[in-house]
Amino acid sequence: MLYYIAQQTINAIQLGSIYALIALGYSMVYGVLVMINFAHSDLFMLGAFACLLLATMLPVQLPFVVILLLVMAIIGLLGALIERVAYRPLRGAPRVSAIITALGCGLVIQNTTLSLSPYPKYMPELFNSRTLTFSGLTITTLQILIIGISFGLMVALDFLIRKTRYGMAMRAISFDVRTVPLMGIPVNRIISLTFLVGAGLGGAAGMLYGLAYPQISSGIGILIGWKAFIAAVIGGIGSIRGAVLGGFLLGLVEVMAVAFTDSSYRDLIAYSLLLLILVFKPYGLLGQAPNQKV
Amino acid sequence: MKISHAIFAGLTLAALAGCGESGAPSIKVGLNTELTGEMPAVGASARNAAELFVSEINAAGGIDVGEQKLPIELIVADNGAKADQARTVAQKLISQDNVLAMIGPDASSCAIPASIVAETLKCPMISPWSTNPKTTLNDDGSPKKYVFRACFIDSFQARVLAKFVLNTLNAKTAAVLYDVASEAPNGQANLFREVFQQNGGKIVAFETYSTGDRDFSAQLTKIKAANPEVIFLPAYYNDAAGITRQARQQGITAQFVGSDAWSSPEIIKLGGNDIAGSYFCNHYSTEIATDVAKKFMSDYKARYGQNPDDVAALTYDAFGLLVQAIRDAGKLDREAVRDALAKIEKYQGVTGEMQFKDGSGDPIKSAVILQIKDNAFNWVQNGQP
Incomplete structure (x- = not known):
C-alpha cells in the first residue's frame, strides 16, 4: 500500500x-495586465513543435540543453511579439476585447499549425531514458x-521576481499600474519581458510534455x-507561488x-x-483580494 | 486581391463551361471522414480507398443505371473526428451537395450523430468502420432504416475477444483501460467485461480516461497493483501506443489485447517494442486474402506505396456495397437504393462475404485475430464468436 x-x-x-509550468504563464500575465492570455496554451503547443523542428530539421544534433534554451527563446519572443501586435493596441480598450483577442490569437496559432x-x-527521443526500479517503485x-527542469525553472523564476530589479518592476506594475510610470519605470518594456518569460516557460513545458508523451x-x-488555467485560478491568479501550488495540487487531486x-x-x-476551495477562498489559495481604490 | 478574383472568375467560368459541355449527369457520393483531429490516419485511409474505388469505376466507364452508364462524383468532407462537425458535414452533404448516398463516418462517436441526420433526411448511409451497435439502431432499439455498415459490431467482437483470451491465451484475469468519453471504446470495454465474466473470467480492474488525456500513469499504477494476466485496451491506435509505452515503463509485463480500433499500421511505428507481441481483433488479414482482396491490396499498394489497413478495406467494401445496390435499384433514387442495399444477399468484398438480413443495417460476416510481430500484423486465427 505504501x-x-x-x-x-x-x-x-x-x-x-x-x-x-503552464499555470505560471497565465498567472504572470494576469499579474501585470489583469488579463487572461488564452493564447498561452497554443504557445505551449508550439513549444513542442519548436523542439521537434530543432531536433529533426538541423544538420547537426544539438545538445539537449541548447534545444531547451532555444525553444524557450523562440516561444518567449513569439509571446512578446503577440503582446506587441495584438494586445498592446487594445490596452485602453474594455478588458473583454483583450480576452477575445487572446482567444482569437490562440485559434489562429492552432489552426495555422x-x-x-x-x-x-x-x-x-532526445534523451536515452532508462527505467529505474527501487524495490518495486x-x-x-x-x-x-x-x-x-521544472523545479529548476520555477526556482529561477522565483529568484527573478523577488530579487531582481525587473522582478521588482513587475511586482510594482501589478500593484498599481497607474502610478508606476510616474516613477520612471518603463512599463511597456516590463510587460514585454513578462510575456517573454511567461511564454518561454510555456514553451519549455510544451517541450517537456512532448518528450514525456511523444x-x-x-x-x-x-x-x-x-x-493549467484552472490550476492558476485555484492557486490565486496573479500569484507566482500560487500557480505552482495550484499546478501540483491539481496533479495530486487528479491522480x-x-x-x-x-x-x-x-x-x-x-x-x-x-x-470547494474557491467557495472558501474565492481569490484562490495564495491570491489577494484586489485593492479597493476609492 | 484582384488576381485571386480573376482566378476565381476564371475557374467559375471553366466549371460552368465544363457543365455545359458534358451535360451528362453523374452519381454524387459523399465521404464523411476523419481527415483531421484525433485520428487522421483513419481519414487518410478512407479517402485513399474511396479515390481508388471511384477511379477504377470511372475508368471502366461508370455504373450501369438503367440504360445509362454514369460516373461517380466523389465529394470528400472532413468531420475533424468531432461529433458535432460530423453531424454538420452529413447535413451539408445530404441537403446541399445532394448526394445519392453517404459513406462514413468511421469513428462511432462521429457515425452515431451523423446516422441520425441520414435517417431523418432519408439518405442511405454506410459506415465502413463504426462498430458500435447504436450506429444502426434507433433509441428504442429498432433498426434504422437508412443506415448500414460494412463491418461487424462490437457485441460480436467482444465475444470473439473474450473467447480468445479465455481459451487461446488461457488467461482468467483481465484489466480494462478505455476512453470513457468515446463511443466505440466505451461500448467495447463494457461488452467485453460482460462476456468475459459470463464465461468464467475475472475483471480485476476496470479503469477509464478521457479523450485527449496523454498521461495514463495513475490508472496504470492501479492496474499494476491488481496484477492481471491480460490488459484489454479498446483504444484508438494513438492512445493504445501511448498506454502500452507507459505501462512497460512502469514495469507492467501483462499481455496486451486490443480491439479493431488498433488496426492502423501507424500503431506499429508508434508502439515499437512496447506493443510488439500484442493481439487484437480485426476485420480481415492480408495473409488469408481472397482473390478480390489480393487485387485490392496490390492496386492500393501500387497507387499509394503502402499496404491498406482495415479502414481502407472496409471503405472499399462500403463503396462496393453501394454500387451493387445502385445497379440492383436501376435508378438514382435514395429510397430505391436503400431498399436494394437491405436486400443484398451475398456480396464478396475485400473483408469477406457480407449479407444484410431482416432489415438490419449490420452485415453478417467474420473476424480475425492478429498479432503485432516483426513490424507487421500477423494472422493468428479466425475469430470464434
Missing part, C-alpha cells in the same frame, strides 16, 4: 510539474529530468491549457482520484474539490 501511494505520488509530481501539420508528429530517468498535434494545448476511487469519476471529484 509503495502504491509512493508510486502514485511520483505520477502526480510529474503531471503537476507540467501543470505548474493544423493546416501546416494535419497529422500528429512523433517526437524523437519505478521511475524513468526522463521523469526525473522533467521534474528536475505524440504531438495542433490540439495538445487545449485540454492541458484549460487545466489520487484515480488511485482511490473509480477513474470514471476523476474529473468530477477533482473539479468538485477545487470548486
Whole structure:
C-alpha cells in the first residue's frame, strides 16, 4: 500500500510539474495586465513543435540543453511579439476585447499549425531514458529530468521576481499600474519581458510534455491549457507561488482520484474539490483580494 | 486581391463551361471522414480507398443505371473526428451537395450523430468502420432504416475477444483501460467485461480516461497493483501506443489485447517494442486474402506505396456495397437504393462475404485475430464468436 501511494505520488509530481509550468504563464500575465492570455496554451503547443523542428530539421544534433534554451527563446519572443501586435493596441480598450483577442490569437496559432501539420508528429527521443526500479517503485530517468527542469525553472523564476530589479518592476506594475510610470519605470518594456518569460516557460513545458508523451498535434494545448488555467485560478491568479501550488495540487487531486476511487469519476471529484476551495477562498489559495481604490 | 478574383472568375467560368459541355449527369457520393483531429490516419485511409474505388469505376466507364452508364462524383468532407462537425458535414452533404448516398463516418462517436441526420433526411448511409451497435439502431432499439455498415459490431467482437483470451491465451484475469468519453471504446470495454465474466473470467480492474488525456500513469499504477494476466485496451491506435509505452515503463509485463480500433499500421511505428507481441481483433488479414482482396491490396499498394489497413478495406467494401445496390435499384433514387442495399444477399468484398438480413443495417460476416510481430500484423486465427 505504501509503495502504491509512493508510486502514485511520483505520477502526480510529474503531471503537476507540467501543470505548474503552464499555470505560471497565465498567472504572470494576469499579474501585470489583469488579463487572461488564452493564447498561452497554443504557445505551449508550439513549444513542442519548436523542439521537434530543432531536433529533426538541423544538420547537426544539438545538445539537449541548447534545444531547451532555444525553444524557450523562440516561444518567449513569439509571446512578446503577440503582446506587441495584438494586445498592446487594445490596452485602453474594455478588458473583454483583450480576452477575445487572446482567444482569437490562440485559434489562429492552432489552426495555422493544423493546416501546416494535419497529422500528429512523433517526437524523437532526445534523451536515452532508462527505467529505474527501487524495490518495486519505478521511475524513468526522463521523469526525473522533467521534474528536475521544472523545479529548476520555477526556482529561477522565483529568484527573478523577488530579487531582481525587473522582478521588482513587475511586482510594482501589478500593484498599481497607474502610478508606476510616474516613477520612471518603463512599463511597456516590463510587460514585454513578462510575456517573454511567461511564454518561454510555456514553451519549455510544451517541450517537456512532448518528450514525456511523444505524440504531438495542433490540439495538445487545449485540454492541458484549460487545466493549467484552472490550476492558476485555484492557486490565486496573479500569484507566482500560487500557480505552482495550484499546478501540483491539481496533479495530486487528479491522480489520487484515480488511485482511490473509480477513474470514471476523476474529473468530477477533482473539479468538485477545487470548486470547494474557491467557495472558501474565492481569490484562490495564495491570491489577494484586489485593492479597493476609492 | 484582384488576381485571386480573376482566378476565381476564371475557374467559375471553366466549371460552368465544363457543365455545359458534358451535360451528362453523374452519381454524387459523399465521404464523411476523419481527415483531421484525433485520428487522421483513419481519414487518410478512407479517402485513399474511396479515390481508388471511384477511379477504377470511372475508368471502366461508370455504373450501369438503367440504360445509362454514369460516373461517380466523389465529394470528400472532413468531420475533424468531432461529433458535432460530423453531424454538420452529413447535413451539408445530404441537403446541399445532394448526394445519392453517404459513406462514413468511421469513428462511432462521429457515425452515431451523423446516422441520425441520414435517417431523418432519408439518405442511405454506410459506415465502413463504426462498430458500435447504436450506429444502426434507433433509441428504442429498432433498426434504422437508412443506415448500414460494412463491418461487424462490437457485441460480436467482444465475444470473439473474450473467447480468445479465455481459451487461446488461457488467461482468467483481465484489466480494462478505455476512453470513457468515446463511443466505440466505451461500448467495447463494457461488452467485453460482460462476456468475459459470463464465461468464467475475472475483471480485476476496470479503469477509464478521457479523450485527449496523454498521461495514463495513475490508472496504470492501479492496474499494476491488481496484477492481471491480460490488459484489454479498446483504444484508438494513438492512445493504445501511448498506454502500452507507459505501462512497460512502469514495469507492467501483462499481455496486451486490443480491439479493431488498433488496426492502423501507424500503431506499429508508434508502439515499437512496447506493443510488439500484442493481439487484437480485426476485420480481415492480408495473409488469408481472397482473390478480390489480393487485387485490392496490390492496386492500393501500387497507387499509394503502402499496404491498406482495415479502414481502407472496409471503405472499399462500403463503396462496393453501394454500387451493387445502385445497379440492383436501376435508378438514382435514395429510397430505391436503400431498399436494394437491405436486400443484398451475398456480396464478396475485400473483408469477406457480407449479407444484410431482416432489415438490419449490420452485415453478417467474420473476424480475425492478429498479432503485432516483426513490424507487421500477423494472422493468428479466425475469430470464434
